[in-house]
Amino acid sequence: MLTTEEFELNMGPQHPSTHGVLRMVLKMDGERVVACDPIVGYLHRSIEKMAENRTFSQVIPVTDRLDYCTSMTSNYVYVLAVEALADITPPARGEYIRVIMTELNRIASHLLWYGTFCLEIGATTPFLYAFADREKILDLFEMASGARLLYNFIRIGGVGRDLSQAFLDRMMEFLDGWEPRVPMYEKLLDENPIFYNRTKGVGYLSQEKAKFYGVSGPNIRASGIPMDVRRDKPFAAYEDLEFDIPVFDEGDVFARYRARMEELRQSARILRQCFEKIPGGPATLPLNYRIKIPEGETYQHIESPRGDIGCYLVSKGGDMPWRCKFRTPSFVHIQIFRDLLPGVLIPDIMAICASFDIVLPETDR
Amino acid sequence: MIVEDLSNADCLVVPKEIYRQVAEFLKADAELDFDYLEFQTCADHPPENLNFVAYLRSLGKGHRVGLKIVMDRRHPALPTLADLWANADWNEREVFDLFGVVFHNHPDLRRLMMPEDWIGHPLRKDYLHPNVVKRPD
Amino acid sequence: MGIIDGLPAHIEKFPGGGLLMTGVNYILNEAKASSMWYMLFGLACCAIELMATGASRYDFDRLGMIFRATPRQTDLMIVAGTLTLKMAPRVKLLYDQMPEPKYVIAMGGCTIHGGPFYHDSYSVLKGVDKIIPVDIHVAGCPPRPEALMNGCIQLQNLIRTERLGHERDRPGLRIITPRQIPGQPPVNSLAPGGALIRPNEIPILG
Numbered sequence: 001m002l003t004t005e006e007f008e009l010n011m012g013p014q015h016p017s018t019h020g021v022l023r024m025v026l027k028m029d030g031e032r033v034v035a036c037d038p039i040v041g042y043l044h045r046s047i048e049k050m051a052e053n054r055t056f057s058q059v060i061p062v063t064d065r066l067d068y069c070t071s072m073t074s075n076y077v078y079v080l081a082v083e084a085l086a087d088i089t090p091p092a093r094g095e096y097i098r099v100i101m102t103e104l105n106r107i108a109s110h111l112l113w114y115g116t117f118c119l120e121i122g123a124t125t126p127f128l129y130a131f132a133d134r135e136k137i138l139d140l141f142e143m144a145s146g147a148r149l150l151y152n153f154i155r156i157g158g159v160g161r162d163l164s165q166a167f168l169d170r171m172m173e174f175l176d177g178w179e180p181r182v183p184m185y186e187k188l189l190d191e192n193p194i195f196y197n198r199t200k201g202v203g204y205l206s207q208e209k210a211k212f213y214g215v216s217g218p219n220i221r222a223s224g225i226p227m228d229v230r231r232d233k234p235f236a237a238y239e240d241l242e243f244d245i246p247v248f249d250e251g252d253v254f255a256r257y258r259a260r261m262e263e264l265r266q267s268a269r270i271l272r273q274c275f276e277k278i279p280g281g282p283a284t285l286p287l288n289y290r291i292k293i294p295e296g297e298t299y300q301h302i303e304s305p306r307g308d309i310g311c312y313l314v315s316k317g318g319d320m321p322w323r324c325k326f327r328t329p330s331f332v333h334i335q336i337f338r339d340l341l342p343g344v345l346i347p348d349i350m351a352i353c354a355s356f357d358i359v360l361p362e363t364d365r
Numbered sequence: 366m367i368v369e370d371l372s373n374a375d376c377l378v379v380p381k382e383i384y385r386q387v388a389e390f391l392k393a394d395a396e397l398d399f400d401y402l403e404f405q406t407c408a409d410h411p412p413e414n415l416n417f418v419a420y421l422r423s424l425g426k427g428h429r430v431g432l433k434i435v436m437d438r439r440h441p442a443l444p445t446l447a448d449l450w451a452n453a454d455w456n457e458r459e460v461f462d463l464f465g466v467v468f469h470n471h472p473d474l475r476r477l478m479m480p481e482d483w484i485g486h487p488l489r490k491d492y493l494h495p496n497v498v499k500r501p502d
Numbered sequence: 503m504g505i506i507d508g509l510p511a512h513i514e515k516f517p518g519g520g521l522l523m524t525g526v527n528y529i530l531n532e533a534k535a536s537s538m539w540y541m542l543f544g545l546a547c548c549a550i551e552l553m554a555t556g557a558s559r560y561d562f563d564r565l566g567m568i569f570r571a572t573p574r575q576t577d578l579m580i581v582a583g584t585l586t587l588k589m590a591p592r593v594k595l596l597y598d599q600m601p602e603p604k605y606v607i608a609m610g611g612c613t614i615h616g617g618p619f620y621h622d623s624y625s626v627l628k629g630v631d632k633i634i635p636v637d638i639h640v641a642g643c644p645p646r647p648e649a650l651m652n653g654c655i656q657l658q659n660l661i662r663t664e665r666l667g668h669e670r671d672r673p674g675l676r677i678i679t680p681r682q683i684p685g686q687p688p689v690n691s692l693a694p695g696g697a698l699i700r701p702n703e704i705p706i707l708g
Contacts, residue, residue, distance in 0.1 A: 013592055014543060015571070021545055021589060041478040042589040043546060049488055050622045053500055065618065068547035112550070115557075131557035138554075149550060149644055211400050211424060214452040227424060297373040299403075299420060299431070312418070314408045327404040332452045339451075361546055364478060479625065480588045487624055496587070498628075500621035 006034055011349075013042045019116075019353065020360030024337065026349075033349065036341040038334050043364040051324040056082055057156060057289045059321060064150040066326060067362040069112055072105040073304040075154040078324070080235060080300040081313040082156050086293045090285060094158035095237040096278040100171070101144070101153060102236070102302075103267045103274075108137040109305040110260050110267075114185065117257070117354045121198060126188050133181065136174050143167050156291060158284025168275055179268050186261055199253040203340055203352035206251060213339070214332045217307025218263060219356055222248045222255035229303040241273050253355040260357075263305075292319050299327075306330060306357050328362040376418065376431035384434055385444040391421060391430070392449050398423045399430070402450035405457060407464040409490045415441050417466065441466040463488040510667045527666050534577070534603065535658040537566040541576040543596070545583025548610040551644040552582045560647035565654055573599040578657070580650075581634075584612035584619060585627045597634045605661075607653055608636045611643045618643060 009028050013021040021042035027035040047066060051059045059078060066074040076098060083090070090098075115130035138148045144167055145153040145160060153160045189195045210220045220227050226247045230238045246262035248255040295317040301310030307329025314323040333356045340352055367387070370376035379387055391399040403420040410416060415438045422429040434443065445468040446453040457468045458477040465486035468474055476483060485492055513519040540562075544552050556562040556569060570576045573596045585593060597606070608630050611617030616628030630636060637660060640653035 013589060014596060020549070041476075041480070042586060042592075043584065044478040044586055044588070044625050045546075045584055045619050046487065046623045046625050049624065050619070053622045062618065065547060068550060116553075128558045131554060132559060135554070135557075135559045148646065149547060212451045214402055214450065225424065232427065295372065297370075297376070297408075297418075299375065301403075308403075310403065312404065312406060312420075323406075323408040325404070325406040325408075331455065335452055335455050492624075494624040496626075496628075497624050498621050 004030065019358055022334070022353075022358070022360055022363075024341075024349075026341075028346075031345050033341050033344055033346070036338055038337050040334060040360065040363050043360050045361070045364070047365045048324055048326070051321055053320065055290055055319045056293060056321060057291065059324065060155060061150070061152045063326075064152055065361065066365060067304065067306070067309070067328065067330075067359055068149060069359055070105045070109045070304050070306070071150050071152075072101045072154060073302060073309060074326075075152065076102060076236075077300060077302050077304075077309050077311045077326070078313070079154050079156055080302060081298055081311040081324075082293060084298045084300050085296050085313060085315055086156075086291070088157055088285065088287070090158040091282050092237070092279045093162075093281045094283045094285075096274055097159045097163055097283055098154055098236045099238065099241070100163070100271060100274050100278075101141075101151075101159070103270050104137055104140060104171070106267045106305045107264055108134050108141075110264050111137075113260060113305070113357050118189065120350045120354045121195065123189075123195075126185065129185065129188070133178055136178070140167065140171055140174065143170070155284065157287045158282075160284075162283040168278070171271065172275055175268050175271060179265075182261065182264055189257075196254075198347070198351055199257065199355075201252050201254075202344070202348050203253045203355060204251050205336070205340065209336075209339065210251075213336050215307070215336065216329050216332070217303070217305070217357075218259040219256055219307065219333065221246065222259040223251035224249045227308075229301055229308055233301075235300075235302050237274075237277075240277065241270055243270050253351050256355045290319050292317065293321075301327070304329065306359070306362070307333070309362075326362075326365060328365070330356075330358040330360070330362040333358050334363055370431075370433050373431065373433070375420070375429060376433045378433045378435065381434050381436060381443065384432065385446070387432065388419075388421075388446050388449060396426075397428075398425055400424060402446070402453055402456075403429075405446075405453060405460060407460055407466060407488075409438070409464065409488065411438065411490050413438055415464065415466070417441070417443065417460070419446070436466070442469065443467075444469050445471040447471055462486070465489070508667070510665075523666065527664075530666060531662045531664055534664075535661040538578045538605070538654070538657070539568050539570050539576045540578040540580050541573050541596070541600070542569045542571060543579055543581055543593075545581070545585065545589065546612065548582035548612075548644045551647060551650065552580060552609065555647040555650050560651060562651075562654070565651070565658070567654065573597075574601065576600055577603065578605050578607065579634075580607045580609050581613045581630045581636075582609040582644075584617065585630050586625050587627055588625070590627050590633055593630065594633050605638075605657060606630075606634055606636045607638045607640060607650075607657060609640045609650060609653070610645055611641060614639050614641060 006027050006029050009026045011024040013023045023039040025037045026033050047062055050062055060075050063074045063078045064071045111130040111134045115127040118126035142148055145151040205223050207223050207225055210223045226245050228245045243266045246259050248259055293315045297314045299312045301308050310327035312325040316322045368378050370378050391397055399421040401422040401424050403422050405419040408416045415436045417434045418431055420431045457471055460466050461474055462476040462478050463486055510523050514523055608614055613630040619626040620628055638653045638657050640650055642649050
């Protein structure tokens with residue numbers, strides 16, 4: 001009789017599915033995965049240790065590098081923690097500008113996700129389309145903050161610079177031109193039988209498992225639980241804005257893809273409301289950049305495009321943080337692979353890993 | 366004796382001995398229903414203390430609590446929560462890697478962020494390494 | 503490569519040989535420069551700018567550069583992103599797996615000398631030229647796509663100045679940060695073929 005053996009396949013830190021440097025040691029039985037052990041730490045840049053040796057304002061550019069696809073939300077969660085400890089309330093215009101930046105960043109990040117998700121499943125065209133639209137958003141960011149990717153824009157007490165009317169007009173122009181294209185993105189994939197077969201029913205995540213593992217963001221909303229920090233614990237100006245939270249029940253890769261596409265539409269809706277409701281006045285409080293924060297600890301979290309990002313900040317009354325810990329969604333989502341991957345074929349691994357929208361710098365910090 | 370933490374409004378200071386029982390009770394009780402573990406981490410307060418903190422949250426009821434344990438810096442050890450909430454697995458591995466806290470009954474306690482043969486626990490306040498270039502003030 | 507190394511010297515002795523070698527040189531250099539295939543080696547933030555440079559607005563394909571997934575099929579490795587001590591042996595292994603002639607562009611501040619992670623970071627290798635020879639450094643954090651395109655065009659110009667048989671005379675291959683392993687004599691050239699280095703052998707000082 002022919003006997004078969006299991007073998008170990010190393011999906012190494014460099015592989016063409018461009019999540020970043022994730023290594024997974026897979027025990028395979030032929031084409032099927034038997035066990036999976038993700039190994040991270042290849043991008044551990046000791047951001048938390050660096051944050052302990054810089055003043056509170058100097059930590060903000062360091063948090064940029066934490067999740068570089070959505071640098072605004074990484075800045076924001078840290079600034080929110082600092083403002084909670086020091087009891088600083090930014091002016092109303094500053095809050096609206098923060099909402100605008102967060103939602104624009106959500107659109108940019110979902111477009112990036114869409115491009116790389118399709119690239120990993122095997123389609124190259126959506127990647128080019130998504131990046132062409134993403135470039136227009138990066139032009140807007142460059143107008144506001146001066147940089148394309150790492151903005152350092154959301155500061156303690158407000159934002160870095162006020163937005164001009166030209167920015168708001170250009171933002172509406174972008175929305176008017178881009179929103180009709182979203183059905184085109186969906187049409188490229190939804191009616192494609194190959195995509196349908198590769199994603200429907202693959203990677204099912206049940207509600208109990210999602211809560212047991214601590215999943216957040218579009219991943220848990222695609223499994224039927226309506227968890228959204230913008231609703232549960234509103235930050236910035238989200239209390240005055242109207243938006244829906246798309247929830248799907250199937251819990252597979254297709255549902256997660258649909259959840260993110262619906263979020264694109266909701267983000268556009270929020271941006272239009274912000275354009276109408278944004279008040280005048282100053283955008284920032286004039287604070288000393290070497291600000292001293294009173295002693296205490298706090299944990300604040302916001303909704304990033306990937307999930308629920310939080311910052312646990314310990315201050316001892318000086319002008320440098322004592323301990324700054326970032327609770328990032330990707331750290332939690334990678335643990336799910338140990339549970340979801342056994343029993344699938346190799347091509348499904350790519351689809352499942354890409355559908356959770358993980359970025360490694362967030363995981364490794 | 367569980368007391369409220371003075372420096373953090375969400376936290377309760379829990380003695381190390383009953384930490385595991387408190388966690389099991391918080392998960393099992395129907396009214397409290399803490400079914401979501403947010404994170405676990407440590408903060409180093411030399412020369413004596415190492416504070417461990419774990420935040421729990423209830424998705425259904427909407428409340429949140431933090432459990433804080435003050436430990437001796439020299440030999441920190443705690444029971445694991447990996448069978449109650451699954452993401453405690455990697456949280457505790459990271460705390461072990463960066464702070465040196467040993468977790469009893471953990472399914473797989475090894476280093477997470479640093480290479481396997483690294484010596485030392487980097488996020489402690491007294492950690493020195495030749496690769497670190499100190500920032501001039 | 504031994505035959506090709508010695509042949510130009512023989513051919514140039516004959517009348518008209520110099521002209522022939524110049525012509526052959528020109529054709530070979532143009533062929534190499536116009537179709538550099540690069541390896542998708544994005545580690546961190548610079549990877550997003552690398553992907554954006556390869557995407558619709560700034561297009562790498564007009565320089566003839568296409569991304570390949572495996573090092574066996576590439577000529578160019580664009581190291582984009584921070585290099586940690588845990589990742590460094592893999593980078594060395596990937597560099598050794600690329601066939602000759604191979605070039606390296608170090609993209610972004612982190613690969614040049616540590617970037618924003620120079621201070622207070624215990625796990626970052628401060629500069630990729632401590633383990634592999636680098637031809638072009640592109641500064642920025644992250645560099646704009648225009649800067650990266652400029653870097654690739656400069657690399658093409660560098661390739662066009664090569665002479666057949668003397669390709670290893672590139673400045674990048676000669677200037678390597680000297681390896682200082684504590685307790686051993688300093689080394690200032692890369693071992694031919696390279697060796698798979700372990701994390702505690704990586705030169706981290708200086």
